[in-house]
Amino acid sequence: PPKFGVETPRLAELSDLFDSGLDQWGVDIFLVDELACHKPLCAVVYAIFEKRDFFNKFHIHPSVLVNYFSQVEQHYKQENPYHNAIHAADVTQSTHVLLNAPSIANVFTELEILASIFACAIHDVNHPGVTNQFLINTAMYFVTYPNLIPMNVESELAIMYNDMSVLENHHCAVAFKLLQEPSSNLFASLDDIQRRQLRKMVIDMVLATDMSKHMSLLADLKTMVETKKVSGGCLLKLDNYSEKMQIMQNMVHCADLSNPAKPLPLSTHWVTRVMEEFFNQGDREKALGLPVSPMCCRETANVEKSQVSFIDFIVHPLWEAWTELVHPDAEHILNTLEQNRDHYCELSAAKEAESVKEVDEEHLDEAERQQSDSK
Numbered sequence: 001p002p003k004f005g006v007e008t009p010r011l012a013e014l015s016d017l018f019d020s021g022l023d024q025w026g027v028d029i030f031l032v033d034e035l036a037c038h039k040p041l042c043a044v045v046y047a048i049f050e051k052r053d054f055f056n057k058f059h060i061h062p063s064v065l066v067n068y069f070s071q072v073e074q075h076y077k078q079e080n081p082y083h084n085a086i087h088a089a090d091v092t093q094s095t096h097v098l099l100n101a102p103s104i105a106n107v108f109t110e111l112e113i114l115a116s117i118f119a120c121a122i123h124d125v126n127h128p129g130v131t132n133q134f135l136i137n138t139a140m141y142f143v144t145y146p147n148l149i150p151m152n153v154e155s156e157l158a159i160m161y162n163d164m165s166v167l168e169n170h171h172c173a174v175a176f177k178l179l180q181e182p183s184s185n186l187f188a189s190l191d192d193i194q195r196r197q198l199r200k201m202v203i204d205m206v207l208a209t210d211m212s213k214h215m216s217l218l219a220d221l222k223t224m225v226e227t228k229k230v231s232g233g234c235l236l237k238l239d240n241y242s243e244k245m246q247i248m249q250n251m252v253h254c255a256d257l258s259n260p261a262k263p264l265p266l267s268t269h270w271v272t273r274v275m276e277e278f279f280n281q282g283d284r285e286k287a288l289g290l291p292v293s294p295m296c297c298r299e300t301a302n303v304e305k306s307q308v309s310f311i312d313f314i315v316h317p318l319w320e321a322w323t324e325l326v327h328p329d330a331e332h333i334l335n336t337l338e339q340n341r342d343h344y345c346e347l348s349a350a351k352e353a354e355s356v357k358e359v360d361e362e363h364l365d366e367a368e369r370q371q372s373d374s375k
């Protein structure tokens with residue numbers, strides 16, 4: 001198969017970008033998408049497998065990797081502004097960087113690293129571009145209006161998974177279904193025990209990307225950081241599966257929530273995309289007469305303000321805990337997050353001031369009109 005598994009006339013540029021950027025926090029994943037002819041996931045996974053020597057370690061033939069991840073890439077909906085293959089490539093490459101932190105250098109086995117990279121690559125496959133809550137609401141919707149044929153197969157998902165981590169269950173099922181293709185049997189050379197272990201680890205990590213698990217995941221991480229402090233700072237002798245899995249789940253969750261912690265141009269590009277996807281959902285909720293989800297209303301959303309609260313309440317607490325766990329390896333990431341937060345805060349304040357000025361001018365005009373009327 002072609003290098004990085006993608007046919008591109010810009011192979012040399014892609015190769016150079018990976019040489020300098022594959023291990024860097026903040027590589028321009030949108031440039032990777034461009035250079036890889038809109039197959040960023042295949043390119044990134046191939047490059048990481050090569051860098052980590054997985055082809056040899058797990059006896060995987062490059063053509064099998066390309067067959068499988070081409071299928072996975074095609075099952076990411078490129079019409080989604082946010083939850084598309086670029087996001088999958090972004091989360092995969094981000095986790096690849098996090099795994100390189102010196103303080104967790106010898107914590108994970110090769111199989112655990114393979115499982116983490118694989119889990120990121122498939123973690124949002126076949127995402128419909130709407131949230132779990134939307135799927136749950138619309139599932140009930142068709143129960144109350146049976147004559148309305150389901151507009152889309154996606155509302156069947158909540159029925160299928162009984163409202164429990166609906167999307168995350170679907171991503172996992174699709175990914176493992178695609179593995180059954182004979183030409184895509186990525187893990188053929190693993191033995192039965194390894195294959196079973198890998199499947200369990202991938203399911204545990206992907207199901208943990210459900211935002212409804214965020215608070216419990218973060219609580220576990222904080223507990224682990226506390227115990228790490230007590231054990232004199234040496235990280236993790238980590239003998240049991242559940243402690244190791246907590247770290248891996250939080251690592252993938254951090255990567256999933258890494259947009260605000262990337263260099264500002266990348267961060268703002270992701271905000272534009274996630275907005276577009278949320279607003280599209282808001283439009284559909286309005287059309288269905290459903291209550292419009294928070295942050296999904298095109299007319300009323302305050303983008304900067306919600307980014308600031310998203311960072312303050314969700315993203316920063318998580319990255320603060322991760323940074324402590326792998327101290328001092330992630331300091332620069334936390335600093336970038338805090339600088340970006342201040343940027344959105346300034347934007348939000350400027351926007352606020354602007355709207356107040358407009359109101360004042362309106363009042364001024366009104367007052368002048370009344371004054372001139374009274375003359």
Ligand SMILES: CCc1cc(COc2cc(C(=O)Nc3c(Cl)cncc3Cl)ccc2OC)on1
Pocket residue numbers: 209210211256257259260267270271274275278295296301302303306307310
């Ligand atoms: C007004 C719209 C709005 C949306 C936000 C939150 O912003 C973001 C939210 C998310 C975000 O929620 N991602 C997500 C994750 Cl990590 C797991 N499951 C589902 C989802 Cl949707 C990922 C990236 C964001 O900004 C770049 O803040 N304001």
Ligand SMILES: [Zn+2]
Pocket residue numbers: 123124167209210
């Ligand atoms: Zn997801």
Ligand SMILES: [Zn+2]
Pocket residue numbers: 087091123124209256
């Ligand atoms: Zn995701």
